Amino acid sequence: MAQPSVVSQDGMLxxxxxxxxxxxxxxxxxxxxxxxxxxxxxxxxxxxxSPRAIEAAFKEFTSRDDIAVILISQQVAGQxxxxxxxxxxxxxxxxxxxxxDCPYDPSQDSLLTRVKHIAGFN
Amino acid sequence: xxTQNRLPVVPTVTVLTMMKARLVGATKGHALLKKKxxxxxxxxxxxxxxxxxxxxxxGSTMKGSFxxxxxxQYAAGDNIKHTIMDNVDTAxxxxxxxxxxxxxxxxxxxxxxxxxxxxxxxxxxxxxxGQQLQxxxxxxxxxxxxxxxxxxxxxxxxxxxxxxxxxxxxxxxLENVVKxxxxxxxxxxxxxxxxxxxxxxxxxxxxxxxxxxxxxxxMAQAAQIAEAAAANGGDLQLPPFPGPGVQPPASSSLxxxxxxxxxx
Amino acid sequence: MAxxxxxxxxxxxxxxxxxxxxxxxxGSPSRFIDYDWLWFLFRNMSPYFWAALxxxxxxxxxxxxxxxxIFITGSSLVGxxxxxxxxxxxxxISVIFCEAVAIYxxxxxxxxxTKIERVEPVNGVFDKYAMAxxxxxxxxxxxxxFANLVCGMCVGIVGSSCALSDxxxxxxxxxxxxxxxxxxxxxxxxxxxxxxxxxxxxWSA
Amino acid sequence: MYGFEMMSFNIKDGFLEAIVRGHRTGLLTVADYxxxxxxxxxxxxxxxxxxxxxxxxxxxxxxxxxxxxIVEKCTQKLVNDWNYMRSQADETLAxxxxxxxxxxxxxxxxxxxxxxxxxxxxxxxxxKCHPLGMFDSIATLAVAQNMRELYRLVLVDTPLAxxxxxxxxxxDLDEMNIEIMRNTLYKAYLDDFAAYCRKLGGTTAxxxxxxxxxxxxxxxxxxxxxxxxxxxxxxxxKKLYSNFGLLYPHGHNELAMAxxxxxxxxxxxxxxxxxxxxxxxxYGESQMLDKLLYEEEVKKCVDCYEQQFHxxxxxxxxxxxxxxxxxxxxxxxxxAQDQKGRISDGIVYLF
Numbered sequence: 001m002a003q004p005s006v007v008s009q010d011g012m013l014x015x016x017x018x019x020x021x022x023x024x025x026x027x028x029x030x031x032x033x034x035x036x037x038x039x040x041x042x043x044x045x046x047x048x049x050s051p052r053a054i055e056a057a058f059k060e061f062t063s064r065d066d067i068a069v070i071l072i073s074q075q076v077a078g079q080x081x082x083x084x085x086x087x088x089x090x091x092x093x094x095x096x097x098x099x100x101d102c103p104y105d106p107s108q109d110s111l112l113t114r115v116k117h118i119a120g121f122n
Numbered sequence: 123x124x125t126q127n128r129l130p131v132v133p134t135v136t137v138l139t140m141m142k143a144r145l146v147g148a149t150k151g152h153a154l155l156k157k158k159x160x161x162x163x164x165x166x167x168x169x170x171x172x173x174x175x176x177x178x179x180x181g182s183t184m185k186g187s188f189x190x191x192x193x194x195q196y197a198a199g200d201n202i203k204h205t206i207m208d209n210v211d212t213a214x215x216x217x218x219x220x221x222x223x224x225x226x227x228x229x230x231x232x233x234x235x236x237x238x239x240x241x242x243x244x245x246x247x248x249x250x251x252g253q254q255l256q257x258x259x260x261x262x263x264x265x266x267x268x269x270x271x272x273x274x275x276x277x278x279x280x281x282x283x284x285x286x287x288x289x290x291x292x293x294x295x296l297e298n299v300v301k302x303x304x305x306x307x308x309x310x311x312x313x314x315x316x317x318x319x320x321x322x323x324x325x326x327x328x329x330x331x332x333x334x335x336x337x338x339x340x341m342a343q344a345a346q347i348a349e350a351a352a353a354n355g356g357d358l359q360l361p362p363f364p365g366p367g368v369q370p371p372a373s374s375s376l377x378x379x380x381x382x383x384x385x386x
Numbered sequence: 387m388a389x390x391x392x393x394x395x396x397x398x399x400x401x402x403x404x405x406x407x408x409x410x411x412x413g414s415p416s417r418f419i420d421y422d423w424l425w426f427l428f429r430n431m432s433p434y435f436w437a438a439l440x441x442x443x444x445x446x447x448x449x450x451x452x453x454x455x456i457f458i459t460g461s462s463l464v465g466x467x468x469x470x471x472x473x474x475x476x477x478x479i480s481v482i483f484c485e486a487v488a489i490y491x492x493x494x495x496x497x498x499x500t501k502i503e504r505v506e507p508v509n510g511v512f513d514k515y516a517m518a519x520x521x522x523x524x525x526x527x528x529x530x531x532f533a534n535l536v537c538g539m540c541v542g543i544v545g546s547s548c549a550l551s552d553x554x555x556x557x558x559x560x561x562x563x564x565x566x567x568x569x570x571x572x573x574x575x576x577x578x579x580x581x582x583x584x585x586x587x588x589w590s591a
Numbered sequence: 592m593y594g595f596e597m598m599s600f601n602i603k604d605g606f607l608e609a610i611v612r613g614h615r616t617g618l619l620t621v622a623d624y625x626x627x628x629x630x631x632x633x634x635x636x637x638x639x640x641x642x643x644x645x646x647x648x649x650x651x652x653x654x655x656x657x658x659x660x661i662v663e664k665c666t667q668k669l670v671n672d673w674n675y676m677r678s679q680a681d682e683t684l685a686x687x688x689x690x691x692x693x694x695x696x697x698x699x700x701x702x703x704x705x706x707x708x709x710x711x712x713x714x715x716x717x718x719k720c721h722p723l724g725m726f727d728s729i730a731t732l733a734v735a736q737n738m739r740e741l742y743r744l745v746l747v748d749t750p751l752a753x754x755x756x757x758x759x760x761x762x763d764l765d766e767m768n769i770e771i772m773r774n775t776l777y778k779a780y781l782d783d784f785a786a787y788c789r790k791l792g793g794t795t796a797x798x799x800x801x802x803x804x805x806x807x808x809x810x811x812x813x814x815x816x817x818x819x820x821x822x823x824x825x826x827x828x829k830k831l832y833s834n835f836g837l838l839y840p841h842g843h844n845e846l847a848m849a850x851x852x853x854x855x856x857x858x859x860x861x862x863x864x865x866x867x868x869x870x871x872x873x874y875g876e877s878q879m880l881d882k883l884l885y886e887e888e889v890k891k892c893v894d895c896y897e898q899q900f901h902x903x904x905x906x907x908x909x910x911x912x913x914x915x916x917x918x919x920x921x922x923x924x925x926x927a928q929d930q931k932g933r934i935s936d937g938i939v940y941l942f
Contacts, residue, residue: 011216024203025191028255029262030214030236068217068232069273090280091230093273098181100188111276115173185928192924196917196937197881200662201698204719208705245770245821249777249810252817393599458601465609469616543597546605547899550612
């Protein structure tokens with residue numbers, strides 16, 4: 001059983017990987033954080049961003065211990081599906097969100113398919 | 123068969139007692155684990171429903187947030203996103219962590235909170251569109267709240283899933299491996315002991331037979347002597363001996379023999 | 387306050403200055419305006435000077451008006467036609483109206499020019515017939531010239547609006563054309579009066 | 592000398608005026624918007640737009656098309672038209688057209704200044720700038736190392752220099768909230784623009800006076816509305832209002848004191864021109880206000896095409912085109928996000 005790591009009490013961050021418009025909304029809400037070393041907790045993914053860069057960012061976010069939740073847009077998640085499938089730690093929680101340009105498609109969500117599978121299977 | 127699915131033990135009565143105690147323990151543990159698994163499954167089921175609900179809900183909430191952003195963009199102009207991007211400093215929306223306990227499984231629990239105080243974003247869109255920006259901000263804050271809730275459910279789901287798997291594995295192991303093994307061992311020991319007992323019985327019988335034979339021989343001898351004596355004197359009366367195939371009298375049964383090394 | 391750099395001021399300011407200078411300096415120093423001296427001055431001016439000036443003004447002012455009008459119309463027409471090329475041939479009519487103004491001027495100038503006859507001054511002075519003829523031709527030229535100048539600008543401005551409106555909405559063309567026709571009629575008034583005025587020209591008794 | 596520009600205007604600006612009127616005919620009509628509102632996908636919208644003036648800008652776009660691309664291409668159209676006219680323009684008109692774009696220029700300079708503060712990549716920043724607000728030396732701003740240098744460069748290299756030098760010191764760049772800085776500059780710009788239009792005189796002064804008064808009053812209204820409940824004090828708020836407009840000066844005093852929407856409303860309703868707008872609003876609601884103000888602006892812009900021989904048409908064209916781009920953005924977003932029920936909420940029709 002995976003032992004949940006200790007969650008720090010002074011607040012952890014949310015990380016966002018999505019397209020520009022989606023991120024802007026979250027930044028407006030105040031999710032964004034740029035630390036002293038100019039490290040951001042979000043990555044703007046556009047058509048020019050390579051899957052490799054997304055992968056690197058995702059791995060960095062999962063390895064950082066001050067991030068509790070990673071929000072990733074479905075479109076972006078589709079590009080690095082295998083890594084998301086491989087990620088099975090409870091913290092940080094990886095959450096797929098719809099992006100602005102394409103409406104939410106529940107069948108694409110790897111977690112939801114798993115949930116539905118279990119729910120339907122049982 | 124019994125040689126594979128049993129513990130390698132010496133079939134003695136002490137071991138049998140031990141095995142029996144272990145079986146009782148295993149049964150109890152199985153019941154407890156079963157209970158835990160049921161509790162977890164119940165919670166898990168509930169969770170599944172909540173996750174599905176929340177995920178479907180997420181679509182509409184996010185849609186609302188995106189639309190609020192569109193409204194803001196409509197009112198404040200396209201450039202507003204660069205302003206927002208450039209004004210990012212430290213996060214004001216953070217996640218507080220906590221641990222929740224479900225049937226002994228520790229589940230991390232998140233809760234989003236907004237740091238109090240003025241933000242730099244407050245004056246964004248002062249010239250135009252500020253109101254829409256604020257309403258967009260609120261929409262996104264509620265979206266973040268929902269997302270964190272969902273993250274909660276998801277983490278709980280993953281942890282519980284893991285815990286449930288482990289518990290179920292244990293239950294199944296107890297039920298299908300440990301308990302049969304113990305039972306097999308017990309029945310093996312019992313069988314062995316029975317075997318031993320039967321051997322003993324046979325041996326005893328043999329001994330008794332020999333004893334009786336000898337007694338009969340002795341008696342015959344004595345009778346001869348007595349006959350000889352009766353013939354000589356006729357004072358000794360003995361019952362007639364039934365012969366060699368006749369059972370010994372009931373009083374001579376093994377059951378009435380109290381022997382120390384026999385258990386029953 | 388009126389803007390001193392405005393083009394209209396370029397007209398008013400020199401005229402005012404010239405007029406003041408004229409009022410002050412004409413005639414003897416003892417009088418503000420010496421009418422005897424003015425009479426002498428005008429009596430000795432050749433009627434041919436007035437006649438030639440009339441002809442020149444008739445054609446010059448008309449052409450100035452026509453050119454101005456064509457230019458006002460033309461620049462709008464060219465700009466509007468970039469997007470809506472269909473208006474070009476129709477709106478050439480505005481240009482033609484302006485052009486007509488120039489033709490009026492030329493016609494009147496030719497008519498006036500044919501009226502000029504050769505008379506000799508007696509003792510260096512032309513008789514009253516010759517003088518009257520000179521002034522008639524001058525007046526007729528000025529009437530025609532200024533009428534056509536203003537008419538040309540009027541047609542030009544309306545034509546410019548016509549081109550722009552036609553580009554927006556083709557049904558407006560005919561309506562504005564009516565306005566434009568009335569505008570271009572103004573020039574004709576000047577021409578008619580000019581011709582009538584020059585009709586009475588008689589250089590000698 | 593009101594009226595005499597009829598004779599002299601076309602000497603230099605007749606051609607461009609006709610061109611800008613031609614562009615104005617190219618703006619989408621109610622029928623076009625109705626067609627767009629029927630679209631089911633962004634590709635449909637693209638297809639519909641290719642039958643308008645935007646055809647050559649959108650025709651070659653590959654098929655998964657996004658709202659951002661559509662908006663970008665539409666803006667490109669405006670920018671190309673504008674630059675074409677700007678390069679043909681005579682000095683006075685050119686200055687006027689430059690003034691029209693200073694609003695975007697302020698946004699760009701502010702963007703670069705903040706970007707430089709956060710040490711962002713110059714090229715990235717330049718890509719984000721609004722193309723109408725570009726000027727030759729904008730890139731030099733980004734080479735600045737510190738605030739003092741940046742301030743000096745801003746003063747040397749931007750056409751906005753007077754607004755900076757008169758209203759801000761180099762310490763302000765460092766300390767002032769970026770939004771207050773932006774609005775201070777904007778106020779100075781509007782004052783300057785209005786003064787320039789007054790200097791031009793004639794129909795231009797009359798019409799631009801009207802348009803700019805509306806613009807400045809709208810700003811004052813928005814600033815008041817958006818600063819309620821923030822750290823902005825009344826005095827600071829008042830400093831951001833321009834020194835002209837229908838509200839100046841008494842309305843500004845009232846606005847500066849206003850603490851909620853109804854107070855703003857009572858201040859605005861004293862001006863007859865705005866009481867009509869507010870009478871369309873129910874009490875207490877302010878969400879519709881933006882659209883009503885946009886509508887009023889478009890109405891004024893359309894009205895100014897009723898007069899000839901003035902520069903207002905250029906300003907109005909820019910404003911209307913921008914509104915149209917906003918409309919297109921709204922429609923595409925509604926279509927993309929499947930919110931078709933709300934399409935009509937955001938379109939401001941030309942009429």
